[in-house]
Amino acid sequence: MHKSTPRRAQESHRPKVVVVGGGFGGVRVAKALARTDVEVTLVDRTNHHLFQPLLYQVATGILPPGLIAPALRRVVRKERNTRTVLAEVHDIDLERKVVRAATPTAQEIELPYDYLVVAGGATHAYFGHQQWSQFAPGMKTIEDARTLRSHILGAYELAELATDDTERAAYLTFVVVGAGPTGVEIAGQLAELARHVLPEDYRSIDTRRAKIVLLDAGPSVLPPFAPKLQRYTRRRLEAMGVEVRLNTAATDTDAESIAVRSSAGQERIVARTKIWAAGVQASPLAAMLAKATGTPTDRAGRLAVGPDCSLPGADGVYAIGDMVTTADRLPGVAQVAMQQGTYVGKRIADRVKGDTSTPTPFRYVDKGSMATIGARQAVAQVRGVTITGYLAYLLWRYVHVMFLVGWGNRLGTLYDWLRSLRHARNRGHRLIGLTGAQAVEEMPQAA
Ligand SMILES: Cc1cc2nc3c(=O)[nH]c(=O)nc-3n(C[C@H](O)[C@H](O)[C@H](O)COP(=O)(O)OP(=O)(O)OC[C@H]3O[C@@H](n4cnc5c(N)ncnc54)[C@H](O)[C@@H]3O)c2cc1C
Numbered sequence: 001m002h003k004s005t006p007r008r009a010q011e012s013h014r015p016k017v018v019v020v021g022g023g024f025g026g027v028r029v030a031k032a033l034a035r036t037d038v039e040v041t042l043v044d045r046t047n048h049h050l051f052q053p054l055l056y057q058v059a060t061g062i063l064p065p066g067l068i069a070p071a072l073r074r075v076v077r078k079e080r081n082t083r084t085v086l087a088e089v090h091d092i093d094l095e096r097k098v099v100r101a102a103t104p105t106a107q108e109i110e111l112p113y114d115y116l117v118v119a120g121g122a123t124h125a126y127f128g129h130q131q132w133s134q135f136a137p138g139m140k141t142i143e144d145a146r147t148l149r150s151h152i153l154g155a156y157e158l159a160e161l162a163t164d165d166t167e168r169a170a171y172l173t174f175v176v177v178g179a180g181p182t183g184v185e186i187a188g189q190l191a192e193l194a195r196h197v198l199p200e201d202y203r204s205i206d207t208r209r210a211k212i213v214l215l216d217a218g219p220s221v222l223p224p225f226a227p228k229l230q231r232y233t234r235r236r237l238e239a240m241g242v243e244v245r246l247n248t249a250a251t252d253t254d255a256e257s258i259a260v261r262s263s264a265g266q267e268r269i270v271a272r273t274k275i276w277a278a279g280v281q282a283s284p285l286a287a288m289l290a291k292a293t294g295t296p297t298d299r300a301g302r303l304a305v306g307p308d309c310s311l312p313g314a315d316g317v318y319a320i321g322d323m324v325t326t327a328d329r330l331p332g333v334a335q336v337a338m339q340q341g342t343y344v345g346k347r348i349a350d351r352v353k354g355d356t357s358t359p360t361p362f363r364y365v366d367k368g369s370m371a372t373i374g375a376r377q378a379v380a381q382v383r384g385v386t387i388t389g390y391l392a393y394l395l396w397r398y399v400h401v402m403f404l405v406g407w408g409n410r411l412g413t414l415y416d417w418l419r420s421l422r423h424a425r426n427r428g429h430r431l432i433g434l435t436g437a438q439a440v441e442e443m444p445q446a447a
Pocket of ligand 1 (some may be wrong): 119120420
C-alpha cells in the first residue's frame, strides 16, 4: 500500500502538533494554539464536527442533520495554522513520533508530530454483547441519528399498513435502554411525537396509543442529577405517557423484542424499535495508547492520564475528553472535553515557547448540567441551584444554541425550534424513503 507524508508537513520547520479527533476536545486544542507558531494537523475520520447533545433532535425529526454537523474545515477556518485531514487513525508509533492513518481511498499516510493530542471520544457499551447493537442501535454519529429517524418514522408507516393487531402493537412499541440524559431526552421526544406531532397524519392507527418504555438497571432516572430533579423528571415522563421501568436490566434482544429482568422476574417486551442509550466504551485509540505506554485504563477502557492530561512515559503526548479518566473521575460531558482541550493547547503553547516548569494540574470548572424532558420541560442544576420546567427549558435552549458552531446554524436551529413549538404537528424533518421503512423490518441487515 502506498505511504505518503503530506507535502506541507515535510516542508515546515515549525513544531508539528497532531490532534486526533475533531470533536469537542480536539477543536478546542486547535483554537487554543491559533496564535502559536506551530503547525496543527487535525485528523478525523469524518469531515464534520458533531454537536452530539442535539443528535436526538435529528433522530426525531426536529432538526436537519446539517445544522448540528458543520464541516470541520469551516469550524477551524480562522485558525490559519490548522489544516484538517480526513483519515482514520489506526496506529501511533510513539518511538518514531508518527501517527498512521488511512484515507477514504485506503491510502496510508504518516503524520509526524512533536506534540500529539488524542481526543477520539467514546461510544456506547453493550456490556459484552456487541451483537445487540444491530437490534438496539445507539446514537453516536450523524448516520446513527438518521438511521434511527428512519426506524422511528418507518415503524409508524408500517403500523399504518399492518393488518394484524399484534404486528401493529410491535411497530408501535419503542423501548429506550438507559435513563441517563440521552435516554430521557429521546423517550420524551418519542412521547411528543406520538401524542402531539403525528396523531392527525395517520388514518388507520391512533399514534397516541404508541407505547414508549424507558428502562434502566439502576434505581433512578438521570443518575448524575440531584434526587429532586430525578423525581421531577420521572413524574413528568410518566405524565407524558412514558412507562419508566427502573431496576430493570436488558438481558437479550433480537429484531422483534427485548428481554428484561427485574425483581418481578424475566419478561420479553415485543418491540420493533429499541434504542440503546446506556454505558460508555472509550475509543479503541485508548487501548492502543495504554498498550504502548503501560498506562492503566478503567472498566470502560478510559486511559488514566496524568494531572496535566499527559501520558506517563510518552513525552509530548496528551489524551483528553471522553476517552480518558482522571483522578477526580470527571463526567463524560462536552464541557470536560472542551476545557481539557483548551488546557492542553495552552500547555503545548507554553512548552513551544520554552517553558519547562511543572504545569499546574487541569482543574475542571463545572458550569452545570441540564436535560430536556419534552417540549417546554427540562431540568437544570447550576452551582447547587436546581431549576425545573419552562425556565430550565429556556436556559437549555439558550446554552445549546450558543454552543452550536456558526450563526447560520444557530439561527436555523432557532427557526426549527420555534416552528416545532408554534406548529407542533408540522415537524419539518421527517423525510424517509422506502428503505427507511424497510430498515424496521430488516433491522439486522440495516445496522
Ligand atoms: C447522544 C449524546 C448526547 C449527549 N448529550 C450531551 C449533553 O447534553 N451535554 C454534554 O455536556 N455532553 C453530552 N454528550 C457527551 C458529549 O458529546 C461528549 O462528552 C463529547 O463529545 C466528548 O468530546 P470528545 O472530544 O472527547 O469526543 P467526541 O466529541 O466524540 O469527538 C471524537 C472525535 O474523534 C473522531 N475519531 C474517533 N476515532 C478516530 C480515529 N481512529 N481516527 C480519526 N478520528 C477519530 C470522531 O470522528 C470524533 O469526531 C452527549 C453524547 C451523546 C452521544
